[in-house]
Amino acid sequence: MESRMDRRTVARGAGFAAALALLQQGGARAAGTPPADGTPEPTLYDRLGGIFAISAVVNRFSDQIIINPKLNVNPNLVAWNKNEAETRLPGLKFMRTLWVAALAGGPFTYTGLPLHDAHTRFHLTSEEFDEVGAEIVRALQFYKVPEAETKLLVDAYMLSKPDVVASE
Numbered sequence: 571m572e573s574r575m576d577r578r579t580v581a582r583g584a585g586f587a588a589a590l591a592l593l594q595q596g597g598a599r600a601a602g603t604p605p606a607d608g609t610p611e612p613t614l615y616d617r618l619g620g621i622f623a624i625s626a627v628v629n630r631f632s633d634q635i636i637i638n639p640k641l642n643v644n645p646n647l648v649a650w651n652k653n654e655a656e657t658r659l660p661g662l663k664f665m666r667t668l669w670v671a672a673l674a675g676g677p678f679t680y681t682g683l684p685l686h687d688a689h690t691r692f693h694l695t696s697e698e699f700d701e702v703g704a705e706i707v708r709a710l711q712f713y714k715v716p717e718a719e720t721k722l723l724v725d726a727y728m729l730s731k732p733d734v735v736a737s738e
Contacts, residue, residue, distance in 0.1 A: 615676035617719055624674065625667045631702075631709035632663045640701045646692040673726050685733040693736040703727055 618624055635641055636651050636659070650658075665682040672680045682688065706727060710720045 613675035614719060614722055615671060615674040618674055618715065618723075621667070621671055621676065621678075623713065624671050624676075625663070627706075627709045627713055627715070628663055628667045628670060630712060631705045632659065632666060634705045634708065635702055638701060638705060641698055644692065644694070644698055647698075650692070670723070674723070685730050689734045690736070694734055696731070696735050699731055699735050 615624070618627075636655055641647055642651070665680075668678055669680045669682065671678045703724060707720060707724060710723065715723075
């Protein structure tokens with residue numbers, strides 16, 4: 571498989587870096603950066619509860635996306651749900667967990683497909699992207715994630731919209 575460094579790849583990397591910076595500006599200091607009193611402030615990853623809490627949220631919203639009636643009007647998603655979800659959803663949950671954990675400053679690197687490549691075949695609309703975001707918020711609320719952390723994660727999610735939504 572050929573690895574290319576083109577403008578799109580650089581732009582995606584810049585988007586990922588911008589999301590990390592956004593999360594850190596919102597109060598999630600880099601690990602080891604002491605606040606004024608000298609005690610290290612926990613990263614967003616730590617404030618969320620680490621990998622187990624993040625994976626619980628991802629598990630919930632991933633299951634809800636599959637049954638969401640607003641998302642089941644997209645024939646590409648319906649076909650995936652019917653033909654691929656049973657065998658691919660567990661791996662997808664793993665990759666989503668890895669992506670969120672990395673965005674939140676955890677000790678992980680997202681190694682999956684670039685978001686554009688992973689979503690192109692679904693031809694997602696802006697409204698469908700927003701509905702997935704609503705499912706993420708509902709999962710965060712279910713697990714009583716504080717509003718500040720929820721906002722940081724949603725803001726980071728929204729930065730991925732240009733890579734996920736089909737060109738109109």
